[in-house]
Structures are given as structure tokens and as C-alpha cells.
Amino acid sequence: xxxxxxxxxxxxxxxxxxxxxxxxxxxxxxxxxxxxxxxxxxxxxxxxxxxxxxxxxxxxxxxxxxxxxxxxxxxxxxxxxxxxxxxxxxxxxxxxxxxxxxxxxxxxxxxxxxxxxxxxxxxxxxxxxxxxxxxxxxxxxxxxxxxxxxxxxxxxxxxxxxxxxxxxxxxxxxxxxxxxxxxxxxxxxxxxxxxxxxxxxxxxxxxxxxxxxxxxxxxxxxxxxxxxxxxxxxxxxxxxxxxxxxxxxxxxxxxxxxxxxxxxxxxxxxxxxxxxxxxxxxxxxxxxxxxxxxxxxxxxxxxxxxxxxxxxxxxxxxxxxxxxxxxxxxxxxxxxxxxxxxxxxxxxxxxxxxxxxxxxxxxxxxxxxxxxxxxxxxxxxxxxxxxxxxxxxxxxxxxxxxxxxxxxxxxxxxxxxxxxxxxxxxxxxxxxxxxxxxxxxxxxxxxxxxxxxxxxxxxxxxxxxxxxxxxxxxxxxxxxxxxxxxxxxxxxxxxxxxxxxxxxxxxxxxxxxxxxxxxxxxxxxxxxxx
Amino acid sequence: xxxxxxxxxxxxxxxxxxxxxxxxxxxxxxxxxxxxxxxxxxxxxxxxxxxxxxxxxxxxxxxxxxxxxxxxxxxxxxxxxxxxxxxxxxxxxxxxxxxxxxxxxxxxxxxxxxxxxxxxxxxxxxxxxxxxxxxxxxxxxxxxxxxxxxxxxxxxxxxxxxxxxxxxxxxxxxxxxxxxxxxxxxxxxxxxxxxxxxxxxxxxxxxxxxxxxxxxxxxxxxxxxxxxxxxxxxxxxxxxxxxxxxxxxxxxxxxxxxxxxxxxxxxxxxxxxxxxxxxxxxxxxxxxxxxxxxxxxxxxxxxxxxxxxxxxx
Numbered sequence: 149x150x151x152x153x154x155x156x157x158x159x160x161x162x163x164x165x166x167x168x169x170x171x172x173x174x175x176x177x178x179x180x181x182x183x184x185x186x187x188x189x190x191x192x193x194x195x196x197x198x199x200x201x202x203x204x205x206x207x208x209x210x211x212x213x214x215x216x217x218x219x220x221x222x223x224x225x226x227x228x229x230x231x232x233x234x235x236x237x238x239x240x241x242x243x244x245x246x247x248x249x250x251x252x253x254x255x256x257x258x259x260x261x262x263x264x265x266x267x268x269x270x271x272x273x274x275x276x277x278x279x280x281x282x283x284x285x286x287x288x289x290x291x292x293x294x295x296x297x298x299x300x301x302x303x304x305x306x307x308x309x310x311x312x313x314x315x316x317x318x319x320x321x322x323x324x325x326x327x328x329x330x331x332x333x334x335x336x337x338x339x340x341x342x343x344x345x346x347x348x349x350x351x352x353x354x355x356x357x358x359x360x361x362x363x364x365x366x367x368x369x370x371x372x373x374x375x376x377x378x379x380x381x382x383x384x385x386x387x388x389x390x391x392x393x394x395x396x397x398x399x400x401x402x403x404x405x406x407x408x409x410x411x412x413x414x415x416x417x418x419x420x421x422x423x424x425x426x427x428x429x430x431x432x433x434x435x436x437x438x439x440x441x442x443x444x445x446x447x448x449x450x451x452x453x454x455x456x457x458x459x460x461x462x463x464x465x466x467x468x469x470x471x472x473x474x475x476x477x478x479x480x481x482x483x484x485x486x487x488x489x490x491x492x493x494x495x496x497x498x499x500x501x502x503x504x505x506x507x508x509x510x511x512x513x514x515x516x517x518x519x520x521x522x523x524x525x526x527x528x529x530x531x532x533x534x535x536x537x538x539x540x541x542x543x544x545x546x547x548x549x550x551x552x553x554x555x556x557x558x559x560x561x562x563x564x565x566x567x568x569x570x571x572x573x574x575x576x577x578x579x580x581x582x583x584x585x586x587x588x589x590x591x592x593x594x595x596x597x598x599x600x601x602x603x604x605x606x607x608x609x610x611x612x613x614x615x616x617x618x619x620x621x622x623x624x625x626x627x628x629x630x631x632x633x634x635x636x637x638x639x640x641x642x643x644x645x646x647x648x649x650x651x652x653x654x655x656x657x658x659x660x661x662x663x664x665x666x667x668x669x670x671x672x673x674x675x676x677x678x
Numbered sequence: 679x680x681x682x683x684x685x686x687x688x689x690x691x692x693x694x695x696x697x698x699x700x701x702x703x704x705x706x707x708x709x710x711x712x713x714x715x716x717x718x719x720x721x722x723x724x725x726x727x728x729x730x731x732x733x734x735x736x737x738x739x740x741x742x743x744x745x746x747x748x749x750x751x752x753x754x755x756x757x758x759x760x761x762x763x764x765x766x767x768x769x770x771x772x773x774x775x776x777x778x779x780x781x782x783x784x785x786x787x788x789x790x791x792x793x794x795x796x797x798x799x800x801x802x803x804x805x806x807x808x809x810x811x812x813x814x815x816x817x818x819x820x821x822x823x824x825x826x827x828x829x830x831x832x833x834x835x836x837x838x839x840x841x842x843x844x845x846x847x848x849x850x851x852x853x854x855x856x857x858x859x860x861x862x863x864x865x866x867x868x869x870x871x872x873x874x875x876x877x878x879x880x881x882x883x884x885x886x887x888x889x890x891x892x893x894x895x896x897x898x899x900x901x902x903x904x905x906x907x908x909x910x911x912x913x914x915x916x917x918x919x920x921x922x923x924x925x926x927x928x929x930x931x932x933x934x935x936x937x938x939x940x941x942x943x944x945x946x947x948x949x950x951x952x953x954x955x956x957x958x959x960x961x962x963x964x965x966x967x968x969x970x971x972x973x974x975x976x977x978x979x980x981x982x983x984x985x986x987x988x989x990x991x
Contacts, residue, residue, distance in 0.1 A: 188763055196720060273719060273727065332764055354763060354773060355949075356847060356941035387845055387939035391829055395837040396844040396939075559712025559954050562721050575721075590722065597724065 173372055177676035178381040179658065180402040181669075182393045186355055186386040191331045192312040193265055193272035201309055201580065202668045206360060206382075208312030208343035209367065211240060211259065211291075212303060214582055214664075221307055225254060225344065225367065226291075229306075235298030235620045238306075240291040247365035248315045249348040250341035256286025261316035263293070271327055274310040277301075277581065298620050301583045308581050309668070318342045346377040346672035358384040360671070368672065378660070378675035394653065397422065403658050403676065406669075408651040410474045416653045423656055426477055426649035427663040430487040430579035430587075433532075435524070435572050435643040436565065440603040444569040451522070451571060455514040457640040460572075461500035462507035463547045464540065470646050473535050478648040484637040485588050487647045489665040492584045492629040499637060499644050507547045518548030525564060525573035528555040533574050536645075565601035572643060575600070578667050584629050588613060592636050604641035684982065688975055696967060700752065703963040704745055707956050713737060714761050717954035735761065748960065757964070758957035762950065767961035771943060775965070777847050778942035781858055781865070781934065782927050786920070788866035789873055796870075797877035798904070804882055813878075816871040828864040828937040836860060845939035861938040865931075869923050876919050880912035887911075914985050921977030925970040 185199045192208055195201040213224040223229065226240045246254040265271055267278035280299035285292050295302065305311055318341045322330040334342050338349040344367065347360035360382040370376045385402065387393040390409045394416065397405040408416060408424070417424040437457050443449045450456050466480035483493040524540060526533035533555075541551040556564065564570045579587055589596040593613045594605045609632055616628035637644075650663045660673040715723070715731040723731075732738050736747070751758060757767035796816075800809040819827070836844040848857035884890055885908060893903050931944035943962060950958040 196718070273723065328764070353941065354765075354770065355946060385846060385939065386941070388945070389845075389937045389939065392832060392845045392937055392939055395832050399837045399840060399844045401844055401846075556711070558952060559717040560710070561712075562716040563712040565721070566716070566725070580722075597722075 173370055173378045173675050174677055175378050176380050177678055178383055179379050179674060179676055181382055181384045182387045182396050182402040182405040183384050184388055184407045187358055189335050192310050194331055196273055198667055204309040204312055205668050206347050206671055207345040207349060209345050210307050210312045212307040214307050221303055225313055236295045238293040242289040243367060246367045248341055248344045249363035249365060251365055254344050256291050258313055258316045259291045260284045260286045262313045266310050277305055298618055300620050300625055301585055304583045315342055377672045382671050397653055403655040405653050408653050410477045413477050413651055421656055423654045425652045428489050428665050429650045430489050430665045432481055432487045432647045433576045433645045435574050436600045436602045437572050437641055438570055439641050440568055450516055450520055453514045454639055455510045456516055459507040459510035459547055460643060461640050462503045463544055465502040465543055466646060469539055472539055473532050474648055478646045480646050481644045483633055484644055485591050485633050486584050490579055490584050492626050494630055494633045504546050511547050519550055521550045521552055523552050523554050523571040525554045525556060525570045528557055568603055599641055602641040606635055609635050692971055699967045703960055704748060707959050712954055714954040714956060718761055757961035760955055760958040762953040762955040767957050771961055771965055774941055774943045774946050777940050778931050780854060781862055784858055784862035785865035786924055788862055789869040793870040793873035797874045800878045801881035816874050819867045820871040824868055825933050825937050827867055831860045831864055847940050861934045861940055865934055877916045880915050881908055884908045884911045910984055917977055917980050921974055924973045928966060928969055
């Protein structure tokens, strides 16, 4: 029942997001937004953390963008784009009359400058995503991108935050010796000119607040035929405490509060002054299982046997976890490698449904000694992780596992993941690009990240991943990803857990605000009833 | 000459204190598992990227070399650059310190304003109902965690009655006072409970002292006895406690700043630790050490002014 309610809520939210604003839009007003964490540097190529990445699209436009209905890519700063039959050349024509927020024109030179910056591995941590690009040239309104090898993700990349277009002139004028210093100086100074997104940065106080003002030259038009955005501006306040963020919304001091704890969703949904939105996301919560033959301390690792890993998955009642941790606002994972919103996700429902009998059989087959201790490493201070531990401890007792907890902070967990000093630990993921290659590389491809630190290695999987990376035929590529998901489900290097939406509470006066499945905060069509 | 020598001695003692603080904090942050590379580049970074980042930051150099570099840059007045915020540590601290100092001074002032008069009322009515009521109310305040008091005040006074804003810092002095009233009150309620108990006990003790009995027997008016003899003597131990409380408050602002969304150094410290931002953690700890030491020094000076015996010893 809860799952149906969740599905209905997601569907309603999606429908709202797709249909967009219907009636004549109210214009003006400044939207106040309470964030859980602040931005540090919103620059397409230096944005590393979600609070930065998710704001890039508000200040900078990309060449292409994902169609609102999810059907594919459409032009943004570009009006047309084409890829040669060998996949190694992309021709792009820029939109007529596009301008940066200070009124200066966006030219091919800006595009060349921006893409060269983005693919420079000395500058950007994201340069690897553009590794296939060997050159970018441009003149007038035409830009040509040449590739050293065909890359099926390249068009998607041109709709991704790290390839957003920045003004070359603004960078040249900015003080500083290096690109990094110039970027920091531009961000610190704020004001129009650096980007051509719906807004420009008008104020920033590190750790406290940030404000955006509408870009009068934004290239996109609203439902009323006039340029977007509808709002005059957006003001962000950083309120890390969940309860305080909600109180601020209830007191009418802000119009939107993000990252609402799942336990509060039902209560806020009944408040007539508020709207509770569950935006579909690519966020998955899972737990990597150490698959190495021995543990870090040299003792034999019972989890190296795939039957034990399968048994733990069968012994886990995911529906119960969803209701305990997410209070019903989520669903068990249906693809072993990605969220159900990620392109090419295979939906297996249920993926390891709760089956304690089968779990016990597998444990016996594997010769698992009852009472064996397994350690679950969780995040200290995380209420969700504490609940997960308590639930798993109880569920797994039935199959003879004595689950013990270890609590650490996030960097420690990261270090343990890399060194293999763990049995099982909680983890989460949100896609940064609208393509499965990133998450699949992270979770399963051994050379990328030791299959999310599990040490799992599968030759067929790795070969399929490498083949898919150069496969230009969409159907064949999807088939490769399908097979990878089959292998991964069978091998179970993870405890497959659940996916969660982005829970956002809004004042009833706000319409048109969207958080995309990748997490980006989109204000361009948001409006405020006054 | 004696007071000046006393001050100089105290100041000289600060040098080994700071050296010790530097060594401890330098080693402690490096003993934490997980390093700045993992914290900053995030889980998605490859091993090669992490290695290159560590090399660039000099994290692969021997600890002794890193420590000498740290000490020499601190001595030349440079606290380094925050990795997380890509800005000079000192600039970052300066931008966030005023909110914390403001909050601390505000809380202490409120605490003294609450605790002082009530301690006198309780002590002078020892064992009677005003004493019992005051002590009972403060006992409740003491037994509740600070974040809980904060949330209660926020829910009733800010969200429901709309008397105060829900969190934030505000701009300009009046706005700061208005925005920080609830967080300051939250801290003050707790601190005043401790101060009140101590001051009440001290007043009672002094009231029982022979010199006070004598002064009263001599026929001095109660107001004069209280002001000239009781307050001055009762304050000695309370000032020590107040100094210690300020030290605790400075480092304990973390909870209040998080609950009330105040952009101070407490929250910055938490971010720095989770971000394994070595330079920022070191800079913040040194700043805290300087501030707390200054508060303790002032406490000592006030005490030696109140109690000349301390100067002689």
C-alpha cells in the first residue's frame, strides 16, 4: 500500500513537472530557499560537491539540455547539433542573439574556451568525462567538436553541468594568475557577466547565504512568451538543522525547505499552507559487501562466497526497511546497478524479494557457521543508519549472522572503502550525468573503483563495460548494460537496498520549482503567488 | 611593578601553551582516518587522482617536515589556505568569528543578568519559598540538553508566536541582537543555572562570615553590606566559573549554531573536521586557544583585583 502511495506521489510530481505551468504566470518576487548546506564555488568545472553542482544550471547554460519529458536531448544555447556517421565529429550551430547576463554576446570563442577548460585534466576533476574530445574549433555561430574515438555519451555530456558555457572575456578580465584563482575571484565578486543561465550571482556569504538575480538576457521564454525566469531573484539561507529548516518554512520566513526528513513527510503533507513534493531522483542507498577471499586482518572472509551474499540479500526485508527508514517514501531497488530513473535501468521487481527460507538454504549450502560475526560500518550520528543496523541485526539473526556495528564519520568510511577494511558498510549514490556509464563504472567496473571498493572482479562484466563505452548503436549499448545488470544481480557484491526521492516542502504560493533526478535545483520556471 | 610582572609572567606562559596546542592539534588531525584528498575529492575520485592531489598538497612529505612548515608559517602570521573553501584560513575565520563572539558575549551577558539578581534573592531567602522556586526552575533548565531547549524556544516563540525569527544572523547591530536573542537565551538559560547555584552558595557563605556579621552588627545598612562586602567576596569563585564557562561556550557554540543556523566558527569547525581541512582545523584551534587563554587571563586579572591575596602569592 505504502509503495503504491509512493508511486502515486512520484507520478503526480512527475506529471506536474512535465506539464509545467499552465495558467498565466505571475512575475516578480524573490523566492526564499532554505538549504541544508551551502555552495562553496559554483563554477561548471570546479563544482565538486552536490551543493555546488546542483546550482551550476541556474547560473550557466549548456549547449544542449535534456527534454522535460525525458525523451532525449534538445538544443539549449545550440539550435542544432549533428554527429557524423563515424561518431567522431559533432557540428553545432549556436542560437541567434544569445547573451551573457551582462548583455555581451555568447560566441563560438566562448564555447571553445569553456570546453577546453572543461576537458583540461589539470583543471577539472570532471575532465575524464570528456576524454574522447581531441579538439574544439569555432567560428561565427558554428562550433565543431572532434573526437579521437566514438563516445556514445558525448551528446549527453554537452547537456551536463561541467560543459556549461562561461564567458571568456569575464575570465580574461578577472584578477588572478591561474584559472582557479580567476574562477574564485569571479565567484567572490559576483555580478552579471560570467554565465548565461536564468540567473546571475548577486551576493554570497560563505556558510551563511547566497543570492541570485534574474538574468534579463536569458534566452528561454516562459508560458507568457516573455523571457524567463518569472522570479526577480532567489535568496538562499543555509540551515543545516532539519527541524529548524522546517520551522522556518512553517513560520513563513522561507518559501522552500529542501531535504525534509522522511519521518516528517506525512505531517507536512497535511498542512494546508504547504505542499510536500517527492521529486523522482537517481539516489540509491546500498551497502557494498567486501568480496575479497580474506578480510583486512588476514582471516578468511565468509562474504567471499556469493551464496552468502545472495542469502543476506534474501534475508533482508527491503519493504520493511523502506517503511522503517523512509516511512514509505521510497521503494526497494529494482536494478542492481542503478536507480529506476537512470536510463537503461532493468526493472526486476522484486530484486531479491524477502525469502528467509531460501536465505537459510543458501547459507547451509555455503557452509556458513551460525553465530559468525559480520561488521556493519555505519555513519556516526545518522539516524537512518542506526535504524538500518537495528533492522538488519534482527533480520539476519534468522540466518545465523551475528551483526555488529561500527560507527565512523564519512571520510573514515571512504578510507575504509578504499583500503578494504570493512565487511559491509552503508553507502549512497546520486548520478551526476544522465547516462548509466558513471554509476555502472563506479559500482561494477573493477579498474574504475574496485567495484565500489568490494574487490569484486568479473571479466565478462569489465569487457562489456569497455565495449559499451564505444558502442554507438543505442540498442546494442542497452543490451550490454542489460547483461551487466544480470551478472551483477547474480553475483550480489552489494546489499541492494532502496531508492529515495528528493523530499522538498514548499509554501503553497510556489509553483514551477523542480529538482531534477540528478538533483539540480531548477528555478527558471518557478513563480511566487503574491 | 608587581601587577606588571604578574601580567608578563602570565603572557610568557602562553608561549609553551601554544606550542603544545600546535603539536597536539597537528598530530590529532593527522591521526584521524581518512585524509583531505578523500574528503575533498569525494568518494567518486580515482586512486590516481587522490595520489596526485596528496602529492600536490605535500601530504606525502614526512610529518616532521609538514610540522616545521606549519610552525614557520604560523610564526610568519600565515595560517595557510583552506583546502575546502580555497581561501586563506585567516580570512575565513575572520568572516565567521564575529557571529560566534557576538553570540558568546550576548549569552554571557544574559546569563549574568539572569543569574545575578536571582542568586541574591535566593540567598537572602534561604530555605523559604522564593529560594525553592528559583532553584527548582534552574534545575529543570540544567537537566535539559541545549539543543532541546533551543528547539522548544524556536517552536513556541519563533514559529508559533512569531516573536523572533527562526534562526539566521541578520545584518546590523539591532538585527543581530534580534536574530541572536533565542540562541543567546538558549545558552544563557543553561549557563545561568550553573552561575546562579554557585553565586547563591558563595553569597550564603559570605553572609555567614564573621566580618559580615560584624558589619551588620555595627549597624551598616544591608545595601552597603551586600554591595561592599558580600558581592565582592562572593564574586571571586563565580568569576572563575564564569571564565571557565566562557571557554566552554566558545567551543560549545557548535550545537547552538547548527540548530539556529548561525554562521559562526563552531559550525565551521565541524565542516572543517568532516572535510579533513587540516589548515582550517589548525587555524580554528589556534584561534580558540588564543581566545580562551585571553578569557582566562582576564579572569585571573579580575580575580587578583578582587582578592589582593592572589597578587601577593
